[in-house]
Amino acid sequence: MDKTWEVDEANTVKAHFGGFGKKIVTVNGSEVHNSRKMGPKGTIPFSLPDGRSAVLSVKPQFVGVPSIDLKVDGNLVVETGKTPVKCAACSTVAKPYDRFCGKCGKEMPTAEDYEHQKNLKAATGAIKVLAVIFVLGGIAFFFITKGTSDTALVKLEGMDQTAMYPTPIGGRNYTVGELRRQLAWEPWGVLIMNLIIAAIMLALSVWARRAPLPAVLIATATYAVVITASAISDPATLGQGALMKIIIIAFLIKGIKAALALRTASA
Amino acid sequence: MRSGTQFCPGCGQALVASAVAPERNAARPSSARFIEHWAELKRLGWLFGLLLATSFVFGIAWRSAPSPWLDVVASTIDAVIVLVAVALRYRKMLFLFHLRPSGLRDSAALVGIAFLFVALASAYFWAIELLGVPVASATATFTRAGWPLWTVFLLLSVMPALFEELAFRGVIQSALERILNARDAWLIQAALFSVLHLSPLMFPSHFLMGLCFGYMRRRSRSIYPGMLLHACWNALVVLKELYL
Numbered sequence: 001m002d003k004t005w006e007v008d009e010a011n012t013v014k015a016h017f018g019g020f021g022k023k024i025v026t027v028n029g030s031e032v033h034n035s036r037k038m039g040p041k042g043t044i045p046f047s048l049p050d051g052r053s054a055v056l057s058v059k060p061q062f063v064g065v066p067s068i069d070l071k072v073d074g075n076l077v078v079e080t081g082k083t084p085v086k087c088a089a090c091s092t093v094a095k096p097y098d099r100f101c102g103k104c105g106k107e108m109p110t111a112e113d114y115e116h117q118k119n120l121k122a123a124t125g126a127i128k129v130l131a132v133i134f135v136l137g138g139i140a141f142f143f144i145t146k147g148t149s150d151t152a153l154v155k156l157e158g159m160d161q162t163a164m165y166p167t168p169i170g171g172r173n174y175t176v177g178e179l180r181r182q183l184a185w186e187p188w189g190v191l192i193m194n195l196i197i198a199a200i201m202l203a204l205s206v207w208a209r210r211a212p213l214p215a216v217l218i219a220t221a222t223y224a225v226v227i228t229a230s231a232i233s234d235p236a237t238l239g240q241g242a243l244m245k246i247i248i249i250a251f252l253i254k255g256i257k258a259a260l261a262l263r264t265a266s267a
Numbered sequence: 268m269r270s271g272t273q274f275c276p277g278c279g280q281a282l283v284a285s286a287v288a289p290e291r292n293a294a295r296p297s298s299a300r301f302i303e304h305w306a307e308l309k310r311l312g313w314l315f316g317l318l319l320a321t322s323f324v325f326g327i328a329w330r331s332a333p334s335p336w337l338d339v340v341a342s343t344i345d346a347v348i349v350l351v352a353v354a355l356r357y358r359k360m361l362f363l364f365h366l367r368p369s370g371l372r373d374s375a376a377l378v379g380i381a382f383l384f385v386a387l388a389s390a391y392f393w394a395i396e397l398l399g400v401p402v403a404s405a406t407a408t409f410t411r412a413g414w415p416l417w418t419v420f421l422l423l424s425v426m427p428a429l430f431e432e433l434a435f436r437g438v439i440q441s442a443l444e445r446i447l448n449a450r451d452a453w454l455i456q457a458a459l460f461s462v463l464h465l466s467p468l469m470f471p472s473h474f475l476m477g478l479c480f481g482y483m484r485r486r487s488r489s490i491y492p493g494m495l496l497h498a499c500w501n502a503l504v505v506l507k508e509l510y511l
Contacts, residue, residue, distance in 0.1 A: 099278070217455055221459050224319060225463060
């Protein structure tokens with residue numbers, strides 16, 4: 001993995017992270033670090049030719065590659081991406097270290113803003129993933145529930161529709177007819193509920209482009225409620241896919257924080 | 268200097284006399300506001316999380332042994348949670364506890380929205396019934412246990428109206444209005460209100476409820492009209508279950 005930061009017109013920092021933990025950091029082409037070891041808390045401190053102190057920090061993530069940041073004199077530096085940085089007002093290509101657009105004079109986003117945008121994008125992505133999971137889960141559970149309902153319906157065949165079913169279900173007594181209707185509805189109920197939640201998530205992911213904070217807030221609350229409601233109907237579901245649930249919630253909470261930070265900054 | 272540059276990319280100063288700088292913030296907004304808003308959101312998260320946890324615990328208990336006493340305990344715990352949340356930000360939502368004399372236009376709007384809500388919510392539940400979707404009865408455990416009618420109305424009509432309005436239109440909406448704009452706060456509280464009822468089938472009807480009660484609170488700048496409509500609607504549902 002290679003990363004580049006143009007700190008200013010005179011200094012460019014490059015970092016190469018090899019497959020076996022090898023870390024090579026170069027400043028304007030000359031090596032300043034070449035080792036598998038890092039400093040405390042995953043940092044690589046070094047100095048720029050003009051004497052300013054720089055720190056490269058590697059933070060492991062829940063999923064995917066670790067996040068790597070460069071700070072010069074305590075200020076986060078914008079990473080030089082594959083696509084050039086453009087001014088939001090006039091679309092003029094700017095350098096990553098520009099604080100203002102050279103053509104229109106508009107303030108350029110800071111490195112923190114880029115970080116927040118990245119987290120927000122991850123949260124919006126998580127909402128889309130949730131929409132897909134609910135559609136697929138809905139279809140899968142429809143067939144599973146239909147199988148068990150059909151088996152139960154076969155057992156009820158031939159019984160008097162108006163007669164009371166001998167054993168209460170969930171503390172309630174049902175007639176055979178009521179129970180048949182309930183069983184026939186069950187797979188459709190599961191499918192419709194999952195599709196409703198998927199539609200909500202999809203709508204929220206679209207709305208997140210215009211109003212990220214409200215959309216991510218509602219998505220997080222909805223997801224928490226869905227986990228709780230499933231756990232009430234079957235407590236065993238609480239532990240199923242626990243890691244996935246934690247990762248999604250972590251992404252969503254990070255997204256809320258990022259959206260709030262961007263909103264506060266642009267207020 | 269790069270070609271075509273009219274402003275210094277480092278400090279934003281105009282380099283050409285004719286260049287007009289865009290409007291800029293004198294200073295970047297301080298992180299103090301972010302910290303304050305984040306703390307506010309965390310408090311709301313706690314309130315929502317505690318209400319959700321109560322629903323979870325009593326939902327599990329209800330599944331193993333349904334009893335009206337569970338409703339009593341759950342409602343009491345919810346009430347305590349909400350009252351603590353109200354007490355913590357009482358000064359900021361004090362304006363909601365006044366009944367202001369409203370003009371004819373405002374009164375007509377409130378009555379109109381109440382009728383519209385009752386019509387739409389009734390249509391939704393009628394459609395659900397028509398489709399044959401089984402809806403759980405709220406009053407069944409009370410009638411089976413032989414509890415008097417006033418307890419059914421107190422626990423299913425009055426208490427939810429009081430404490431849900433205090434929580435959602437009171438604490439949550441007023442806190443969100445400080446972080447977001449009024450429209451977003453209104454939408455979010457309605458969404459939170461609908462999802463906290465834990466039934467995807469009820470999401471649309473309860474979202475509509477949240478929108479109506481939230482609108483009434485915004486229009487009247489008081490929590491009472493929404494509370495009254497909420498209690499009336501819950502009472503109607505109870506009456507329908509008991510007598511129709």
